[in-house]
Amino acid sequence: MGDLGAPAPGGPEIGAARRRKEDARLVTGRTRWTDNIQLPGMLHVAFLRSPLAHARILRADASAALRRPGVVAAFTGRDLAGELGGLPCAWPVTEDIVMPDHPPMAADEVRYAGEAVACVIATDRYKAHDALEHIDIDYDPLPAVVDLTAALAEGSPTVHDAGNRAYVWKFSAGDTEAAFRDAPVVIERTYLQQRLIPAAMEPRAVVAQTDGETFTLYSSTQIPHILRVMLAQVTGIPEHRLRVIAPDVGGGFGSKLQVTAEEALALLLTRRLGRPVKWTESRTEGNLSVHHGRGQLQRVAIAAEPDGRLRGLRVDLLADLGAYLMLITPGVPVLGGFMYPGIYKMDAYDFTCTGVFTTKMPTDAYRGAGRPEATFAIERLMDELAAELGLDPVEVRRRNWIAHEEFPHTTIAGMTYDSGHYEAATEKALTLFGYDDLRAEQARRRDRGDPVQLGIGVSTFTEMCGLAPSRVLGSLSFGAGGWEHAAVRMLPTGKVEVVTGTSPHGQGHVTAWSQIVADALGVPFEDVSVLHGDTAVAPKGMDTYGSRSLAIGGVALLQACDKVKEKARHVAAHMLEASADDIEFSKGVFRVRGTGSGTTIQEVALAVFAAHDLPDGAEPSLDSDATYDPVNFSFPHGTHLCAVEVDTETGATEIRSYVAVDDVGKVINPLIVEGQVHGGLAQGIAQALFEEAVYDAEGNLLTATLADYLVPSAADLPGFVTARTETPATSNPLGVKGVGEAGTIASTPAVVNAVVDALRPYGVHDVPMPCTPERVWRALRGGTDAADATIVPEGGS
Numbered sequence: 001m002g003d004l005g006a007p008a009p010g011g012p013e014i015g016a017a018r019r020r021k022e023d024a025r026l027v028t029g030r031t032r033w034t035d036n037i038q039l040p041g042m043l044h045v046a047f048l049r050s051p052l053a054h055a056r057i058l059r060a061d062a063s064a065a066l067r068r069p070g071v072v073a074a075f076t077g078r079d080l081a082g083e084l085g086g087l088p089c090a091w092p093v094t095e096d097i098v099m100p101d102h103p104p105m106a107a108d109e110v111r112y113a114g115e116a117v118a119c120v121i122a123t124d125r126y127k128a129h130d131a132l133e134h135i136d137i138d139y140d141p142l143p144a145v146v147d148l149t150a151a152l153a154e155g156s157p158t159v160h161d162a163g164n165r166a167y168v169w170k171f172s173a174g175d176t177e178a179a180f181r182d183a184p185v186v187i188e189r190t191y192l193q194q195r196l197i198p199a200a201m202e203p204r205a206v207v208a209q210t211d212g213e214t215f216t217l218y219s220s221t222q223i224p225h226i227l228r229v230m231l232a233q234v235t236g237i238p239e240h241r242l243r244v245i246a247p248d249v250g251g252g253f254g255s256k257l258q259v260t261a262e263e264a265l266a267l268l269l270t271r272r273l274g275r276p277v278k279w280t281e282s283r284t285e286g287n288l289s290v291h292h293g294r295g296q297l298q299r300v301a302i303a304a305e306p307d308g309r310l311r312g313l314r315v316d317l318l319a320d321l322g323a324y325l326m327l328i329t330p331g332v333p334v335l336g337g338f339m340y341p342g343i344y345k346m347d348a349y350d351f352t353c354t355g356v357f358t359t360k361m362p363t364d365a366y367r368g369a370g371r372p373e374a375t376f377a378i379e380r381l382m383d384e385l386a387a388e389l390g391l392d393p394v395e396v397r398r399r400n401w402i403a404h405e406e407f408p409h410t411t412i413a414g415m416t417y418d419s420g421h422y423e424a425a426t427e428k429a430l431t432l433f434g435y436d437d438l439r440a441e442q443a444r445r446r447d448r449g450d451p452v453q454l455g456i457g458v459s460t461f462t463e464m465c466g467l468a469p470s471r472v473l474g475s476l477s478f479g480a481g482g483w484e485h486a487a488v489r490m491l492p493t494g495k496v497e498v499v500t501g502t503s504p505h506g507q508g509h510v511t512a513w514s515q516i517v518a519d520a521l522g523v524p525f526e527d528v529s530v531l532h533g534d535t536a537v538a539p540k541g542m543d544t545y546g547s548r549s550l551a552i553g554g555v556a557l558l559q560a561c562d563k564v565k566e567k568a569r570h571v572a573a574h575m576l577e578a579s580a581d582d583i584e585f586s587k588g589v590f591r592v593r594g595t596g597s598g599t600t601i602q603e604v605a606l607a608v609f610a611a612h613d614l615p616d617g618a619e620p621s622l623d624s625d626a627t628y629d630p631v632n633f634s635f636p637h638g639t640h641l642c643a644v645e646v647d648t649e650t651g652a653t654e655i656r657s658y659v660a661v662d663d664v665g666k667v668i669n670p671l672i673v674e675g676q677v678h679g680g681l682a683q684g685i686a687q688a689l690f691e692e693a694v695y696d697a698e699g700n701l702l703t704a705t706l707a708d709y710l711v712p713s714a715a716d717l718p719g720f721v722t723a724r725t726e727t728p729a730t731s732n733p734l735g736v737k738g739v740g741e742a743g744t745i746a747s748t749p750a751v752v753n754a755v756v757d758a759l760r761p762y763g764v765h766d767v768p769m770p771c772t773p774e775r776v777w778r779a780l781r782g783g784t785d786a787a788d789a790t791i792v793p794e795g796g797s
Helices: 023-028 063-067 125-132 175-179 225-234 261-273 283-289 332-335 371-389 393-398 423-434 435-448 472-477 509-521 549-575 601-610 670-689 740-760 773-780
Strands: 043-049 056-059 071-076 114-123 136-141 165-173 185-196 205-210 213-218 242-245 277-280 293-304 312-321 347-355 452-462 484-490 496-500 528-531 584-587 589-592 598-600 624-630 637-647 652-662 723-724
Touching: 043 261, 043 283, 056 114, 063 071, 071 165, 071 261, 071 652, 114 125, 114 242, 114 261, 175 293, 175 347, 185 371, 185 670, 205 261, 213 261, 225 261, 225 277, 261 277, 261 670, 293 371, 293 652, 293 740, 312 332, 312 371, 332 347, 371 393, 371 452, 371 740, 393 423, 393 452, 393 670, 393 740, 423 435, 423 452, 423 637, 423 652, 423 723, 452 740, 484 549, 484 601, 496 509, 496 549, 509 528, 509 549, 528 549, 549 584, 549 589, 549 601, 589 601, 598 601, 637 740, 652 670, 652 740, 670 723, 740 773
Parallel strands: 043 277, 213 242, 312 347, 496 528, 652 723
Antiparallel strands: 043 114, 056 136, 071 114, 165 347, 185 293, 205 213, 205 277, 293 312, 452 637, 484 496, 484 624, 584 589, 589 598, 637 652
């Protein structure tokens, strides 16, 4: 059976819904995850983690664990202190930021429940875990710091000696004071972005080995290249003697965009013991020790004219950083700061972010990284503005968004959006959704006092992705550039090997990159292989996160293909006894212009391999590489509409229909785009309705297991209607924009807006996320516990 997504004979690969090359081995298990790796003499590591959120370590003794069966070594944090540097933070967003040392294993003080304090190395993982019970740690408890606002109060217990305020970052454009002064309409709201726990299908795992001179680290990481650079600094291992391999990686969503304690400690332990070591987390261990996402308190205000036109936006953000600054912890909320204005025009914007230390697991990048939080705030405010003015939520947006003829457009936040067509995406979504009919049904239900109310949520969004020009990132104090690298190797038989600096973990790069190369070089899709994720094979790269791979890595690949063709053109001209200026290339064939004479790129590759008759000065190689530094971010956009039914007697909420119309520029593979959107919707809806990391007043994580932390399954989610509009990016030659985070960014406010819309007749203008049945029920009763409260819609009887 052929590939059902193959293009028509002679048709382009780009745009074809190719089934993913990777999937056959992934779904049948014929692959290699980090935890599958077995090495001769390999040992297994287990970590003892603090049960307290904040405490001094008075005594630590691992000697009894050494006497347990199968145990080879056991260490406390004090035993290893001094052998490793602190874990890195690569984004110091202000000059005066407080950056406390972050030891891979606590030696003197623990600052969150789950922080590693000791480890056991044994001949199998079960013996290692059993021996943890025999490590003796005496703690002197210290006060926990859990509440964000209380953490900043004078006299609050402190997480670090320097205090709980890590930094204050400000941005201002226009005269915000004037925009709010005497504004006819001012709406102020406070929203809590609850903490989320990433739940990648593959838990984190690490394997380290050494031959005494060089080191190899296998890790389920999104960032093998960045990890190599950072671990060289943390461990002191020279970078050229350290190889990092990301085997097949089962999801990341930002949780594997990290330099972790376990990776650094694995290298230290293999260096100490001279034997390979492996660590694989359990789900509970992961919930405690994988960085969390979100965790923000948003105090937002919008000023508008009576017709709904926006005057100004003010954002005062408290960001829960947790106990330490991990790789890009401080920068996540700052990155979101550029996107609070969304797709809207306004006169003034003021943004202040205060980073706050707490005795909780550190936060860091999670799918969308700052942009979902920003989109949530502005889209919730637009619905609140519509309600205040008695206007339709779509109409309020129409009166404020950037019209398609206004692109390129520089926003009040200083971002230059290169292309977009918000009108087209919205009209398509409204038609697919049956918006007018649903509004009519909603009115009928309200009129008859139906106990099951219908709510309609709107989210029109854009995002900045493809972390972009290196100079811009440098101006934001980001610790790396925004470039990407690719290489193309023409093999003697005419097949093609691609080496990419991107590192996929479910995105389908092997398939999409094959499609790009097939069209660029005119070779069969099946003749392209893609190599990635190994710093010895792909030595240059900036890896995969922030929907950057296609918009940056794909362009680098296209440029490398162009160099291959240029080299081949001169050889083909020599073979055809023509001037290179007269050579045309189309669909894999070099032809002399105006004649039927030609030769294929495969024939040129074989001739170059033989090197018997090359033009004078030509090297016997067509292989080429390219490094691309983008000129701008990319700005996908879309309109998402959600209809929910809310039972006002029980608080139960069910999504009845969901329509997503996204514009991600030029589409390489529609099937991959569809999968990315579906996955993003699942995570965004999960924040709206299901997921929340909950801590108690002592800093204990109450949702450490998947029995307590509710990750929705397919059965908990609706069917999705998805469609696209297409306005190609003008900032890159492929015309592509990112898609990996779009669904997550747009869906959360669409769902919450729908829930609140259903409850507006009862005087409800917010339900804290996740909008569980209990929270909906309490919101309907004004936050009371009165089980016998009678609910009557405003104006009803």
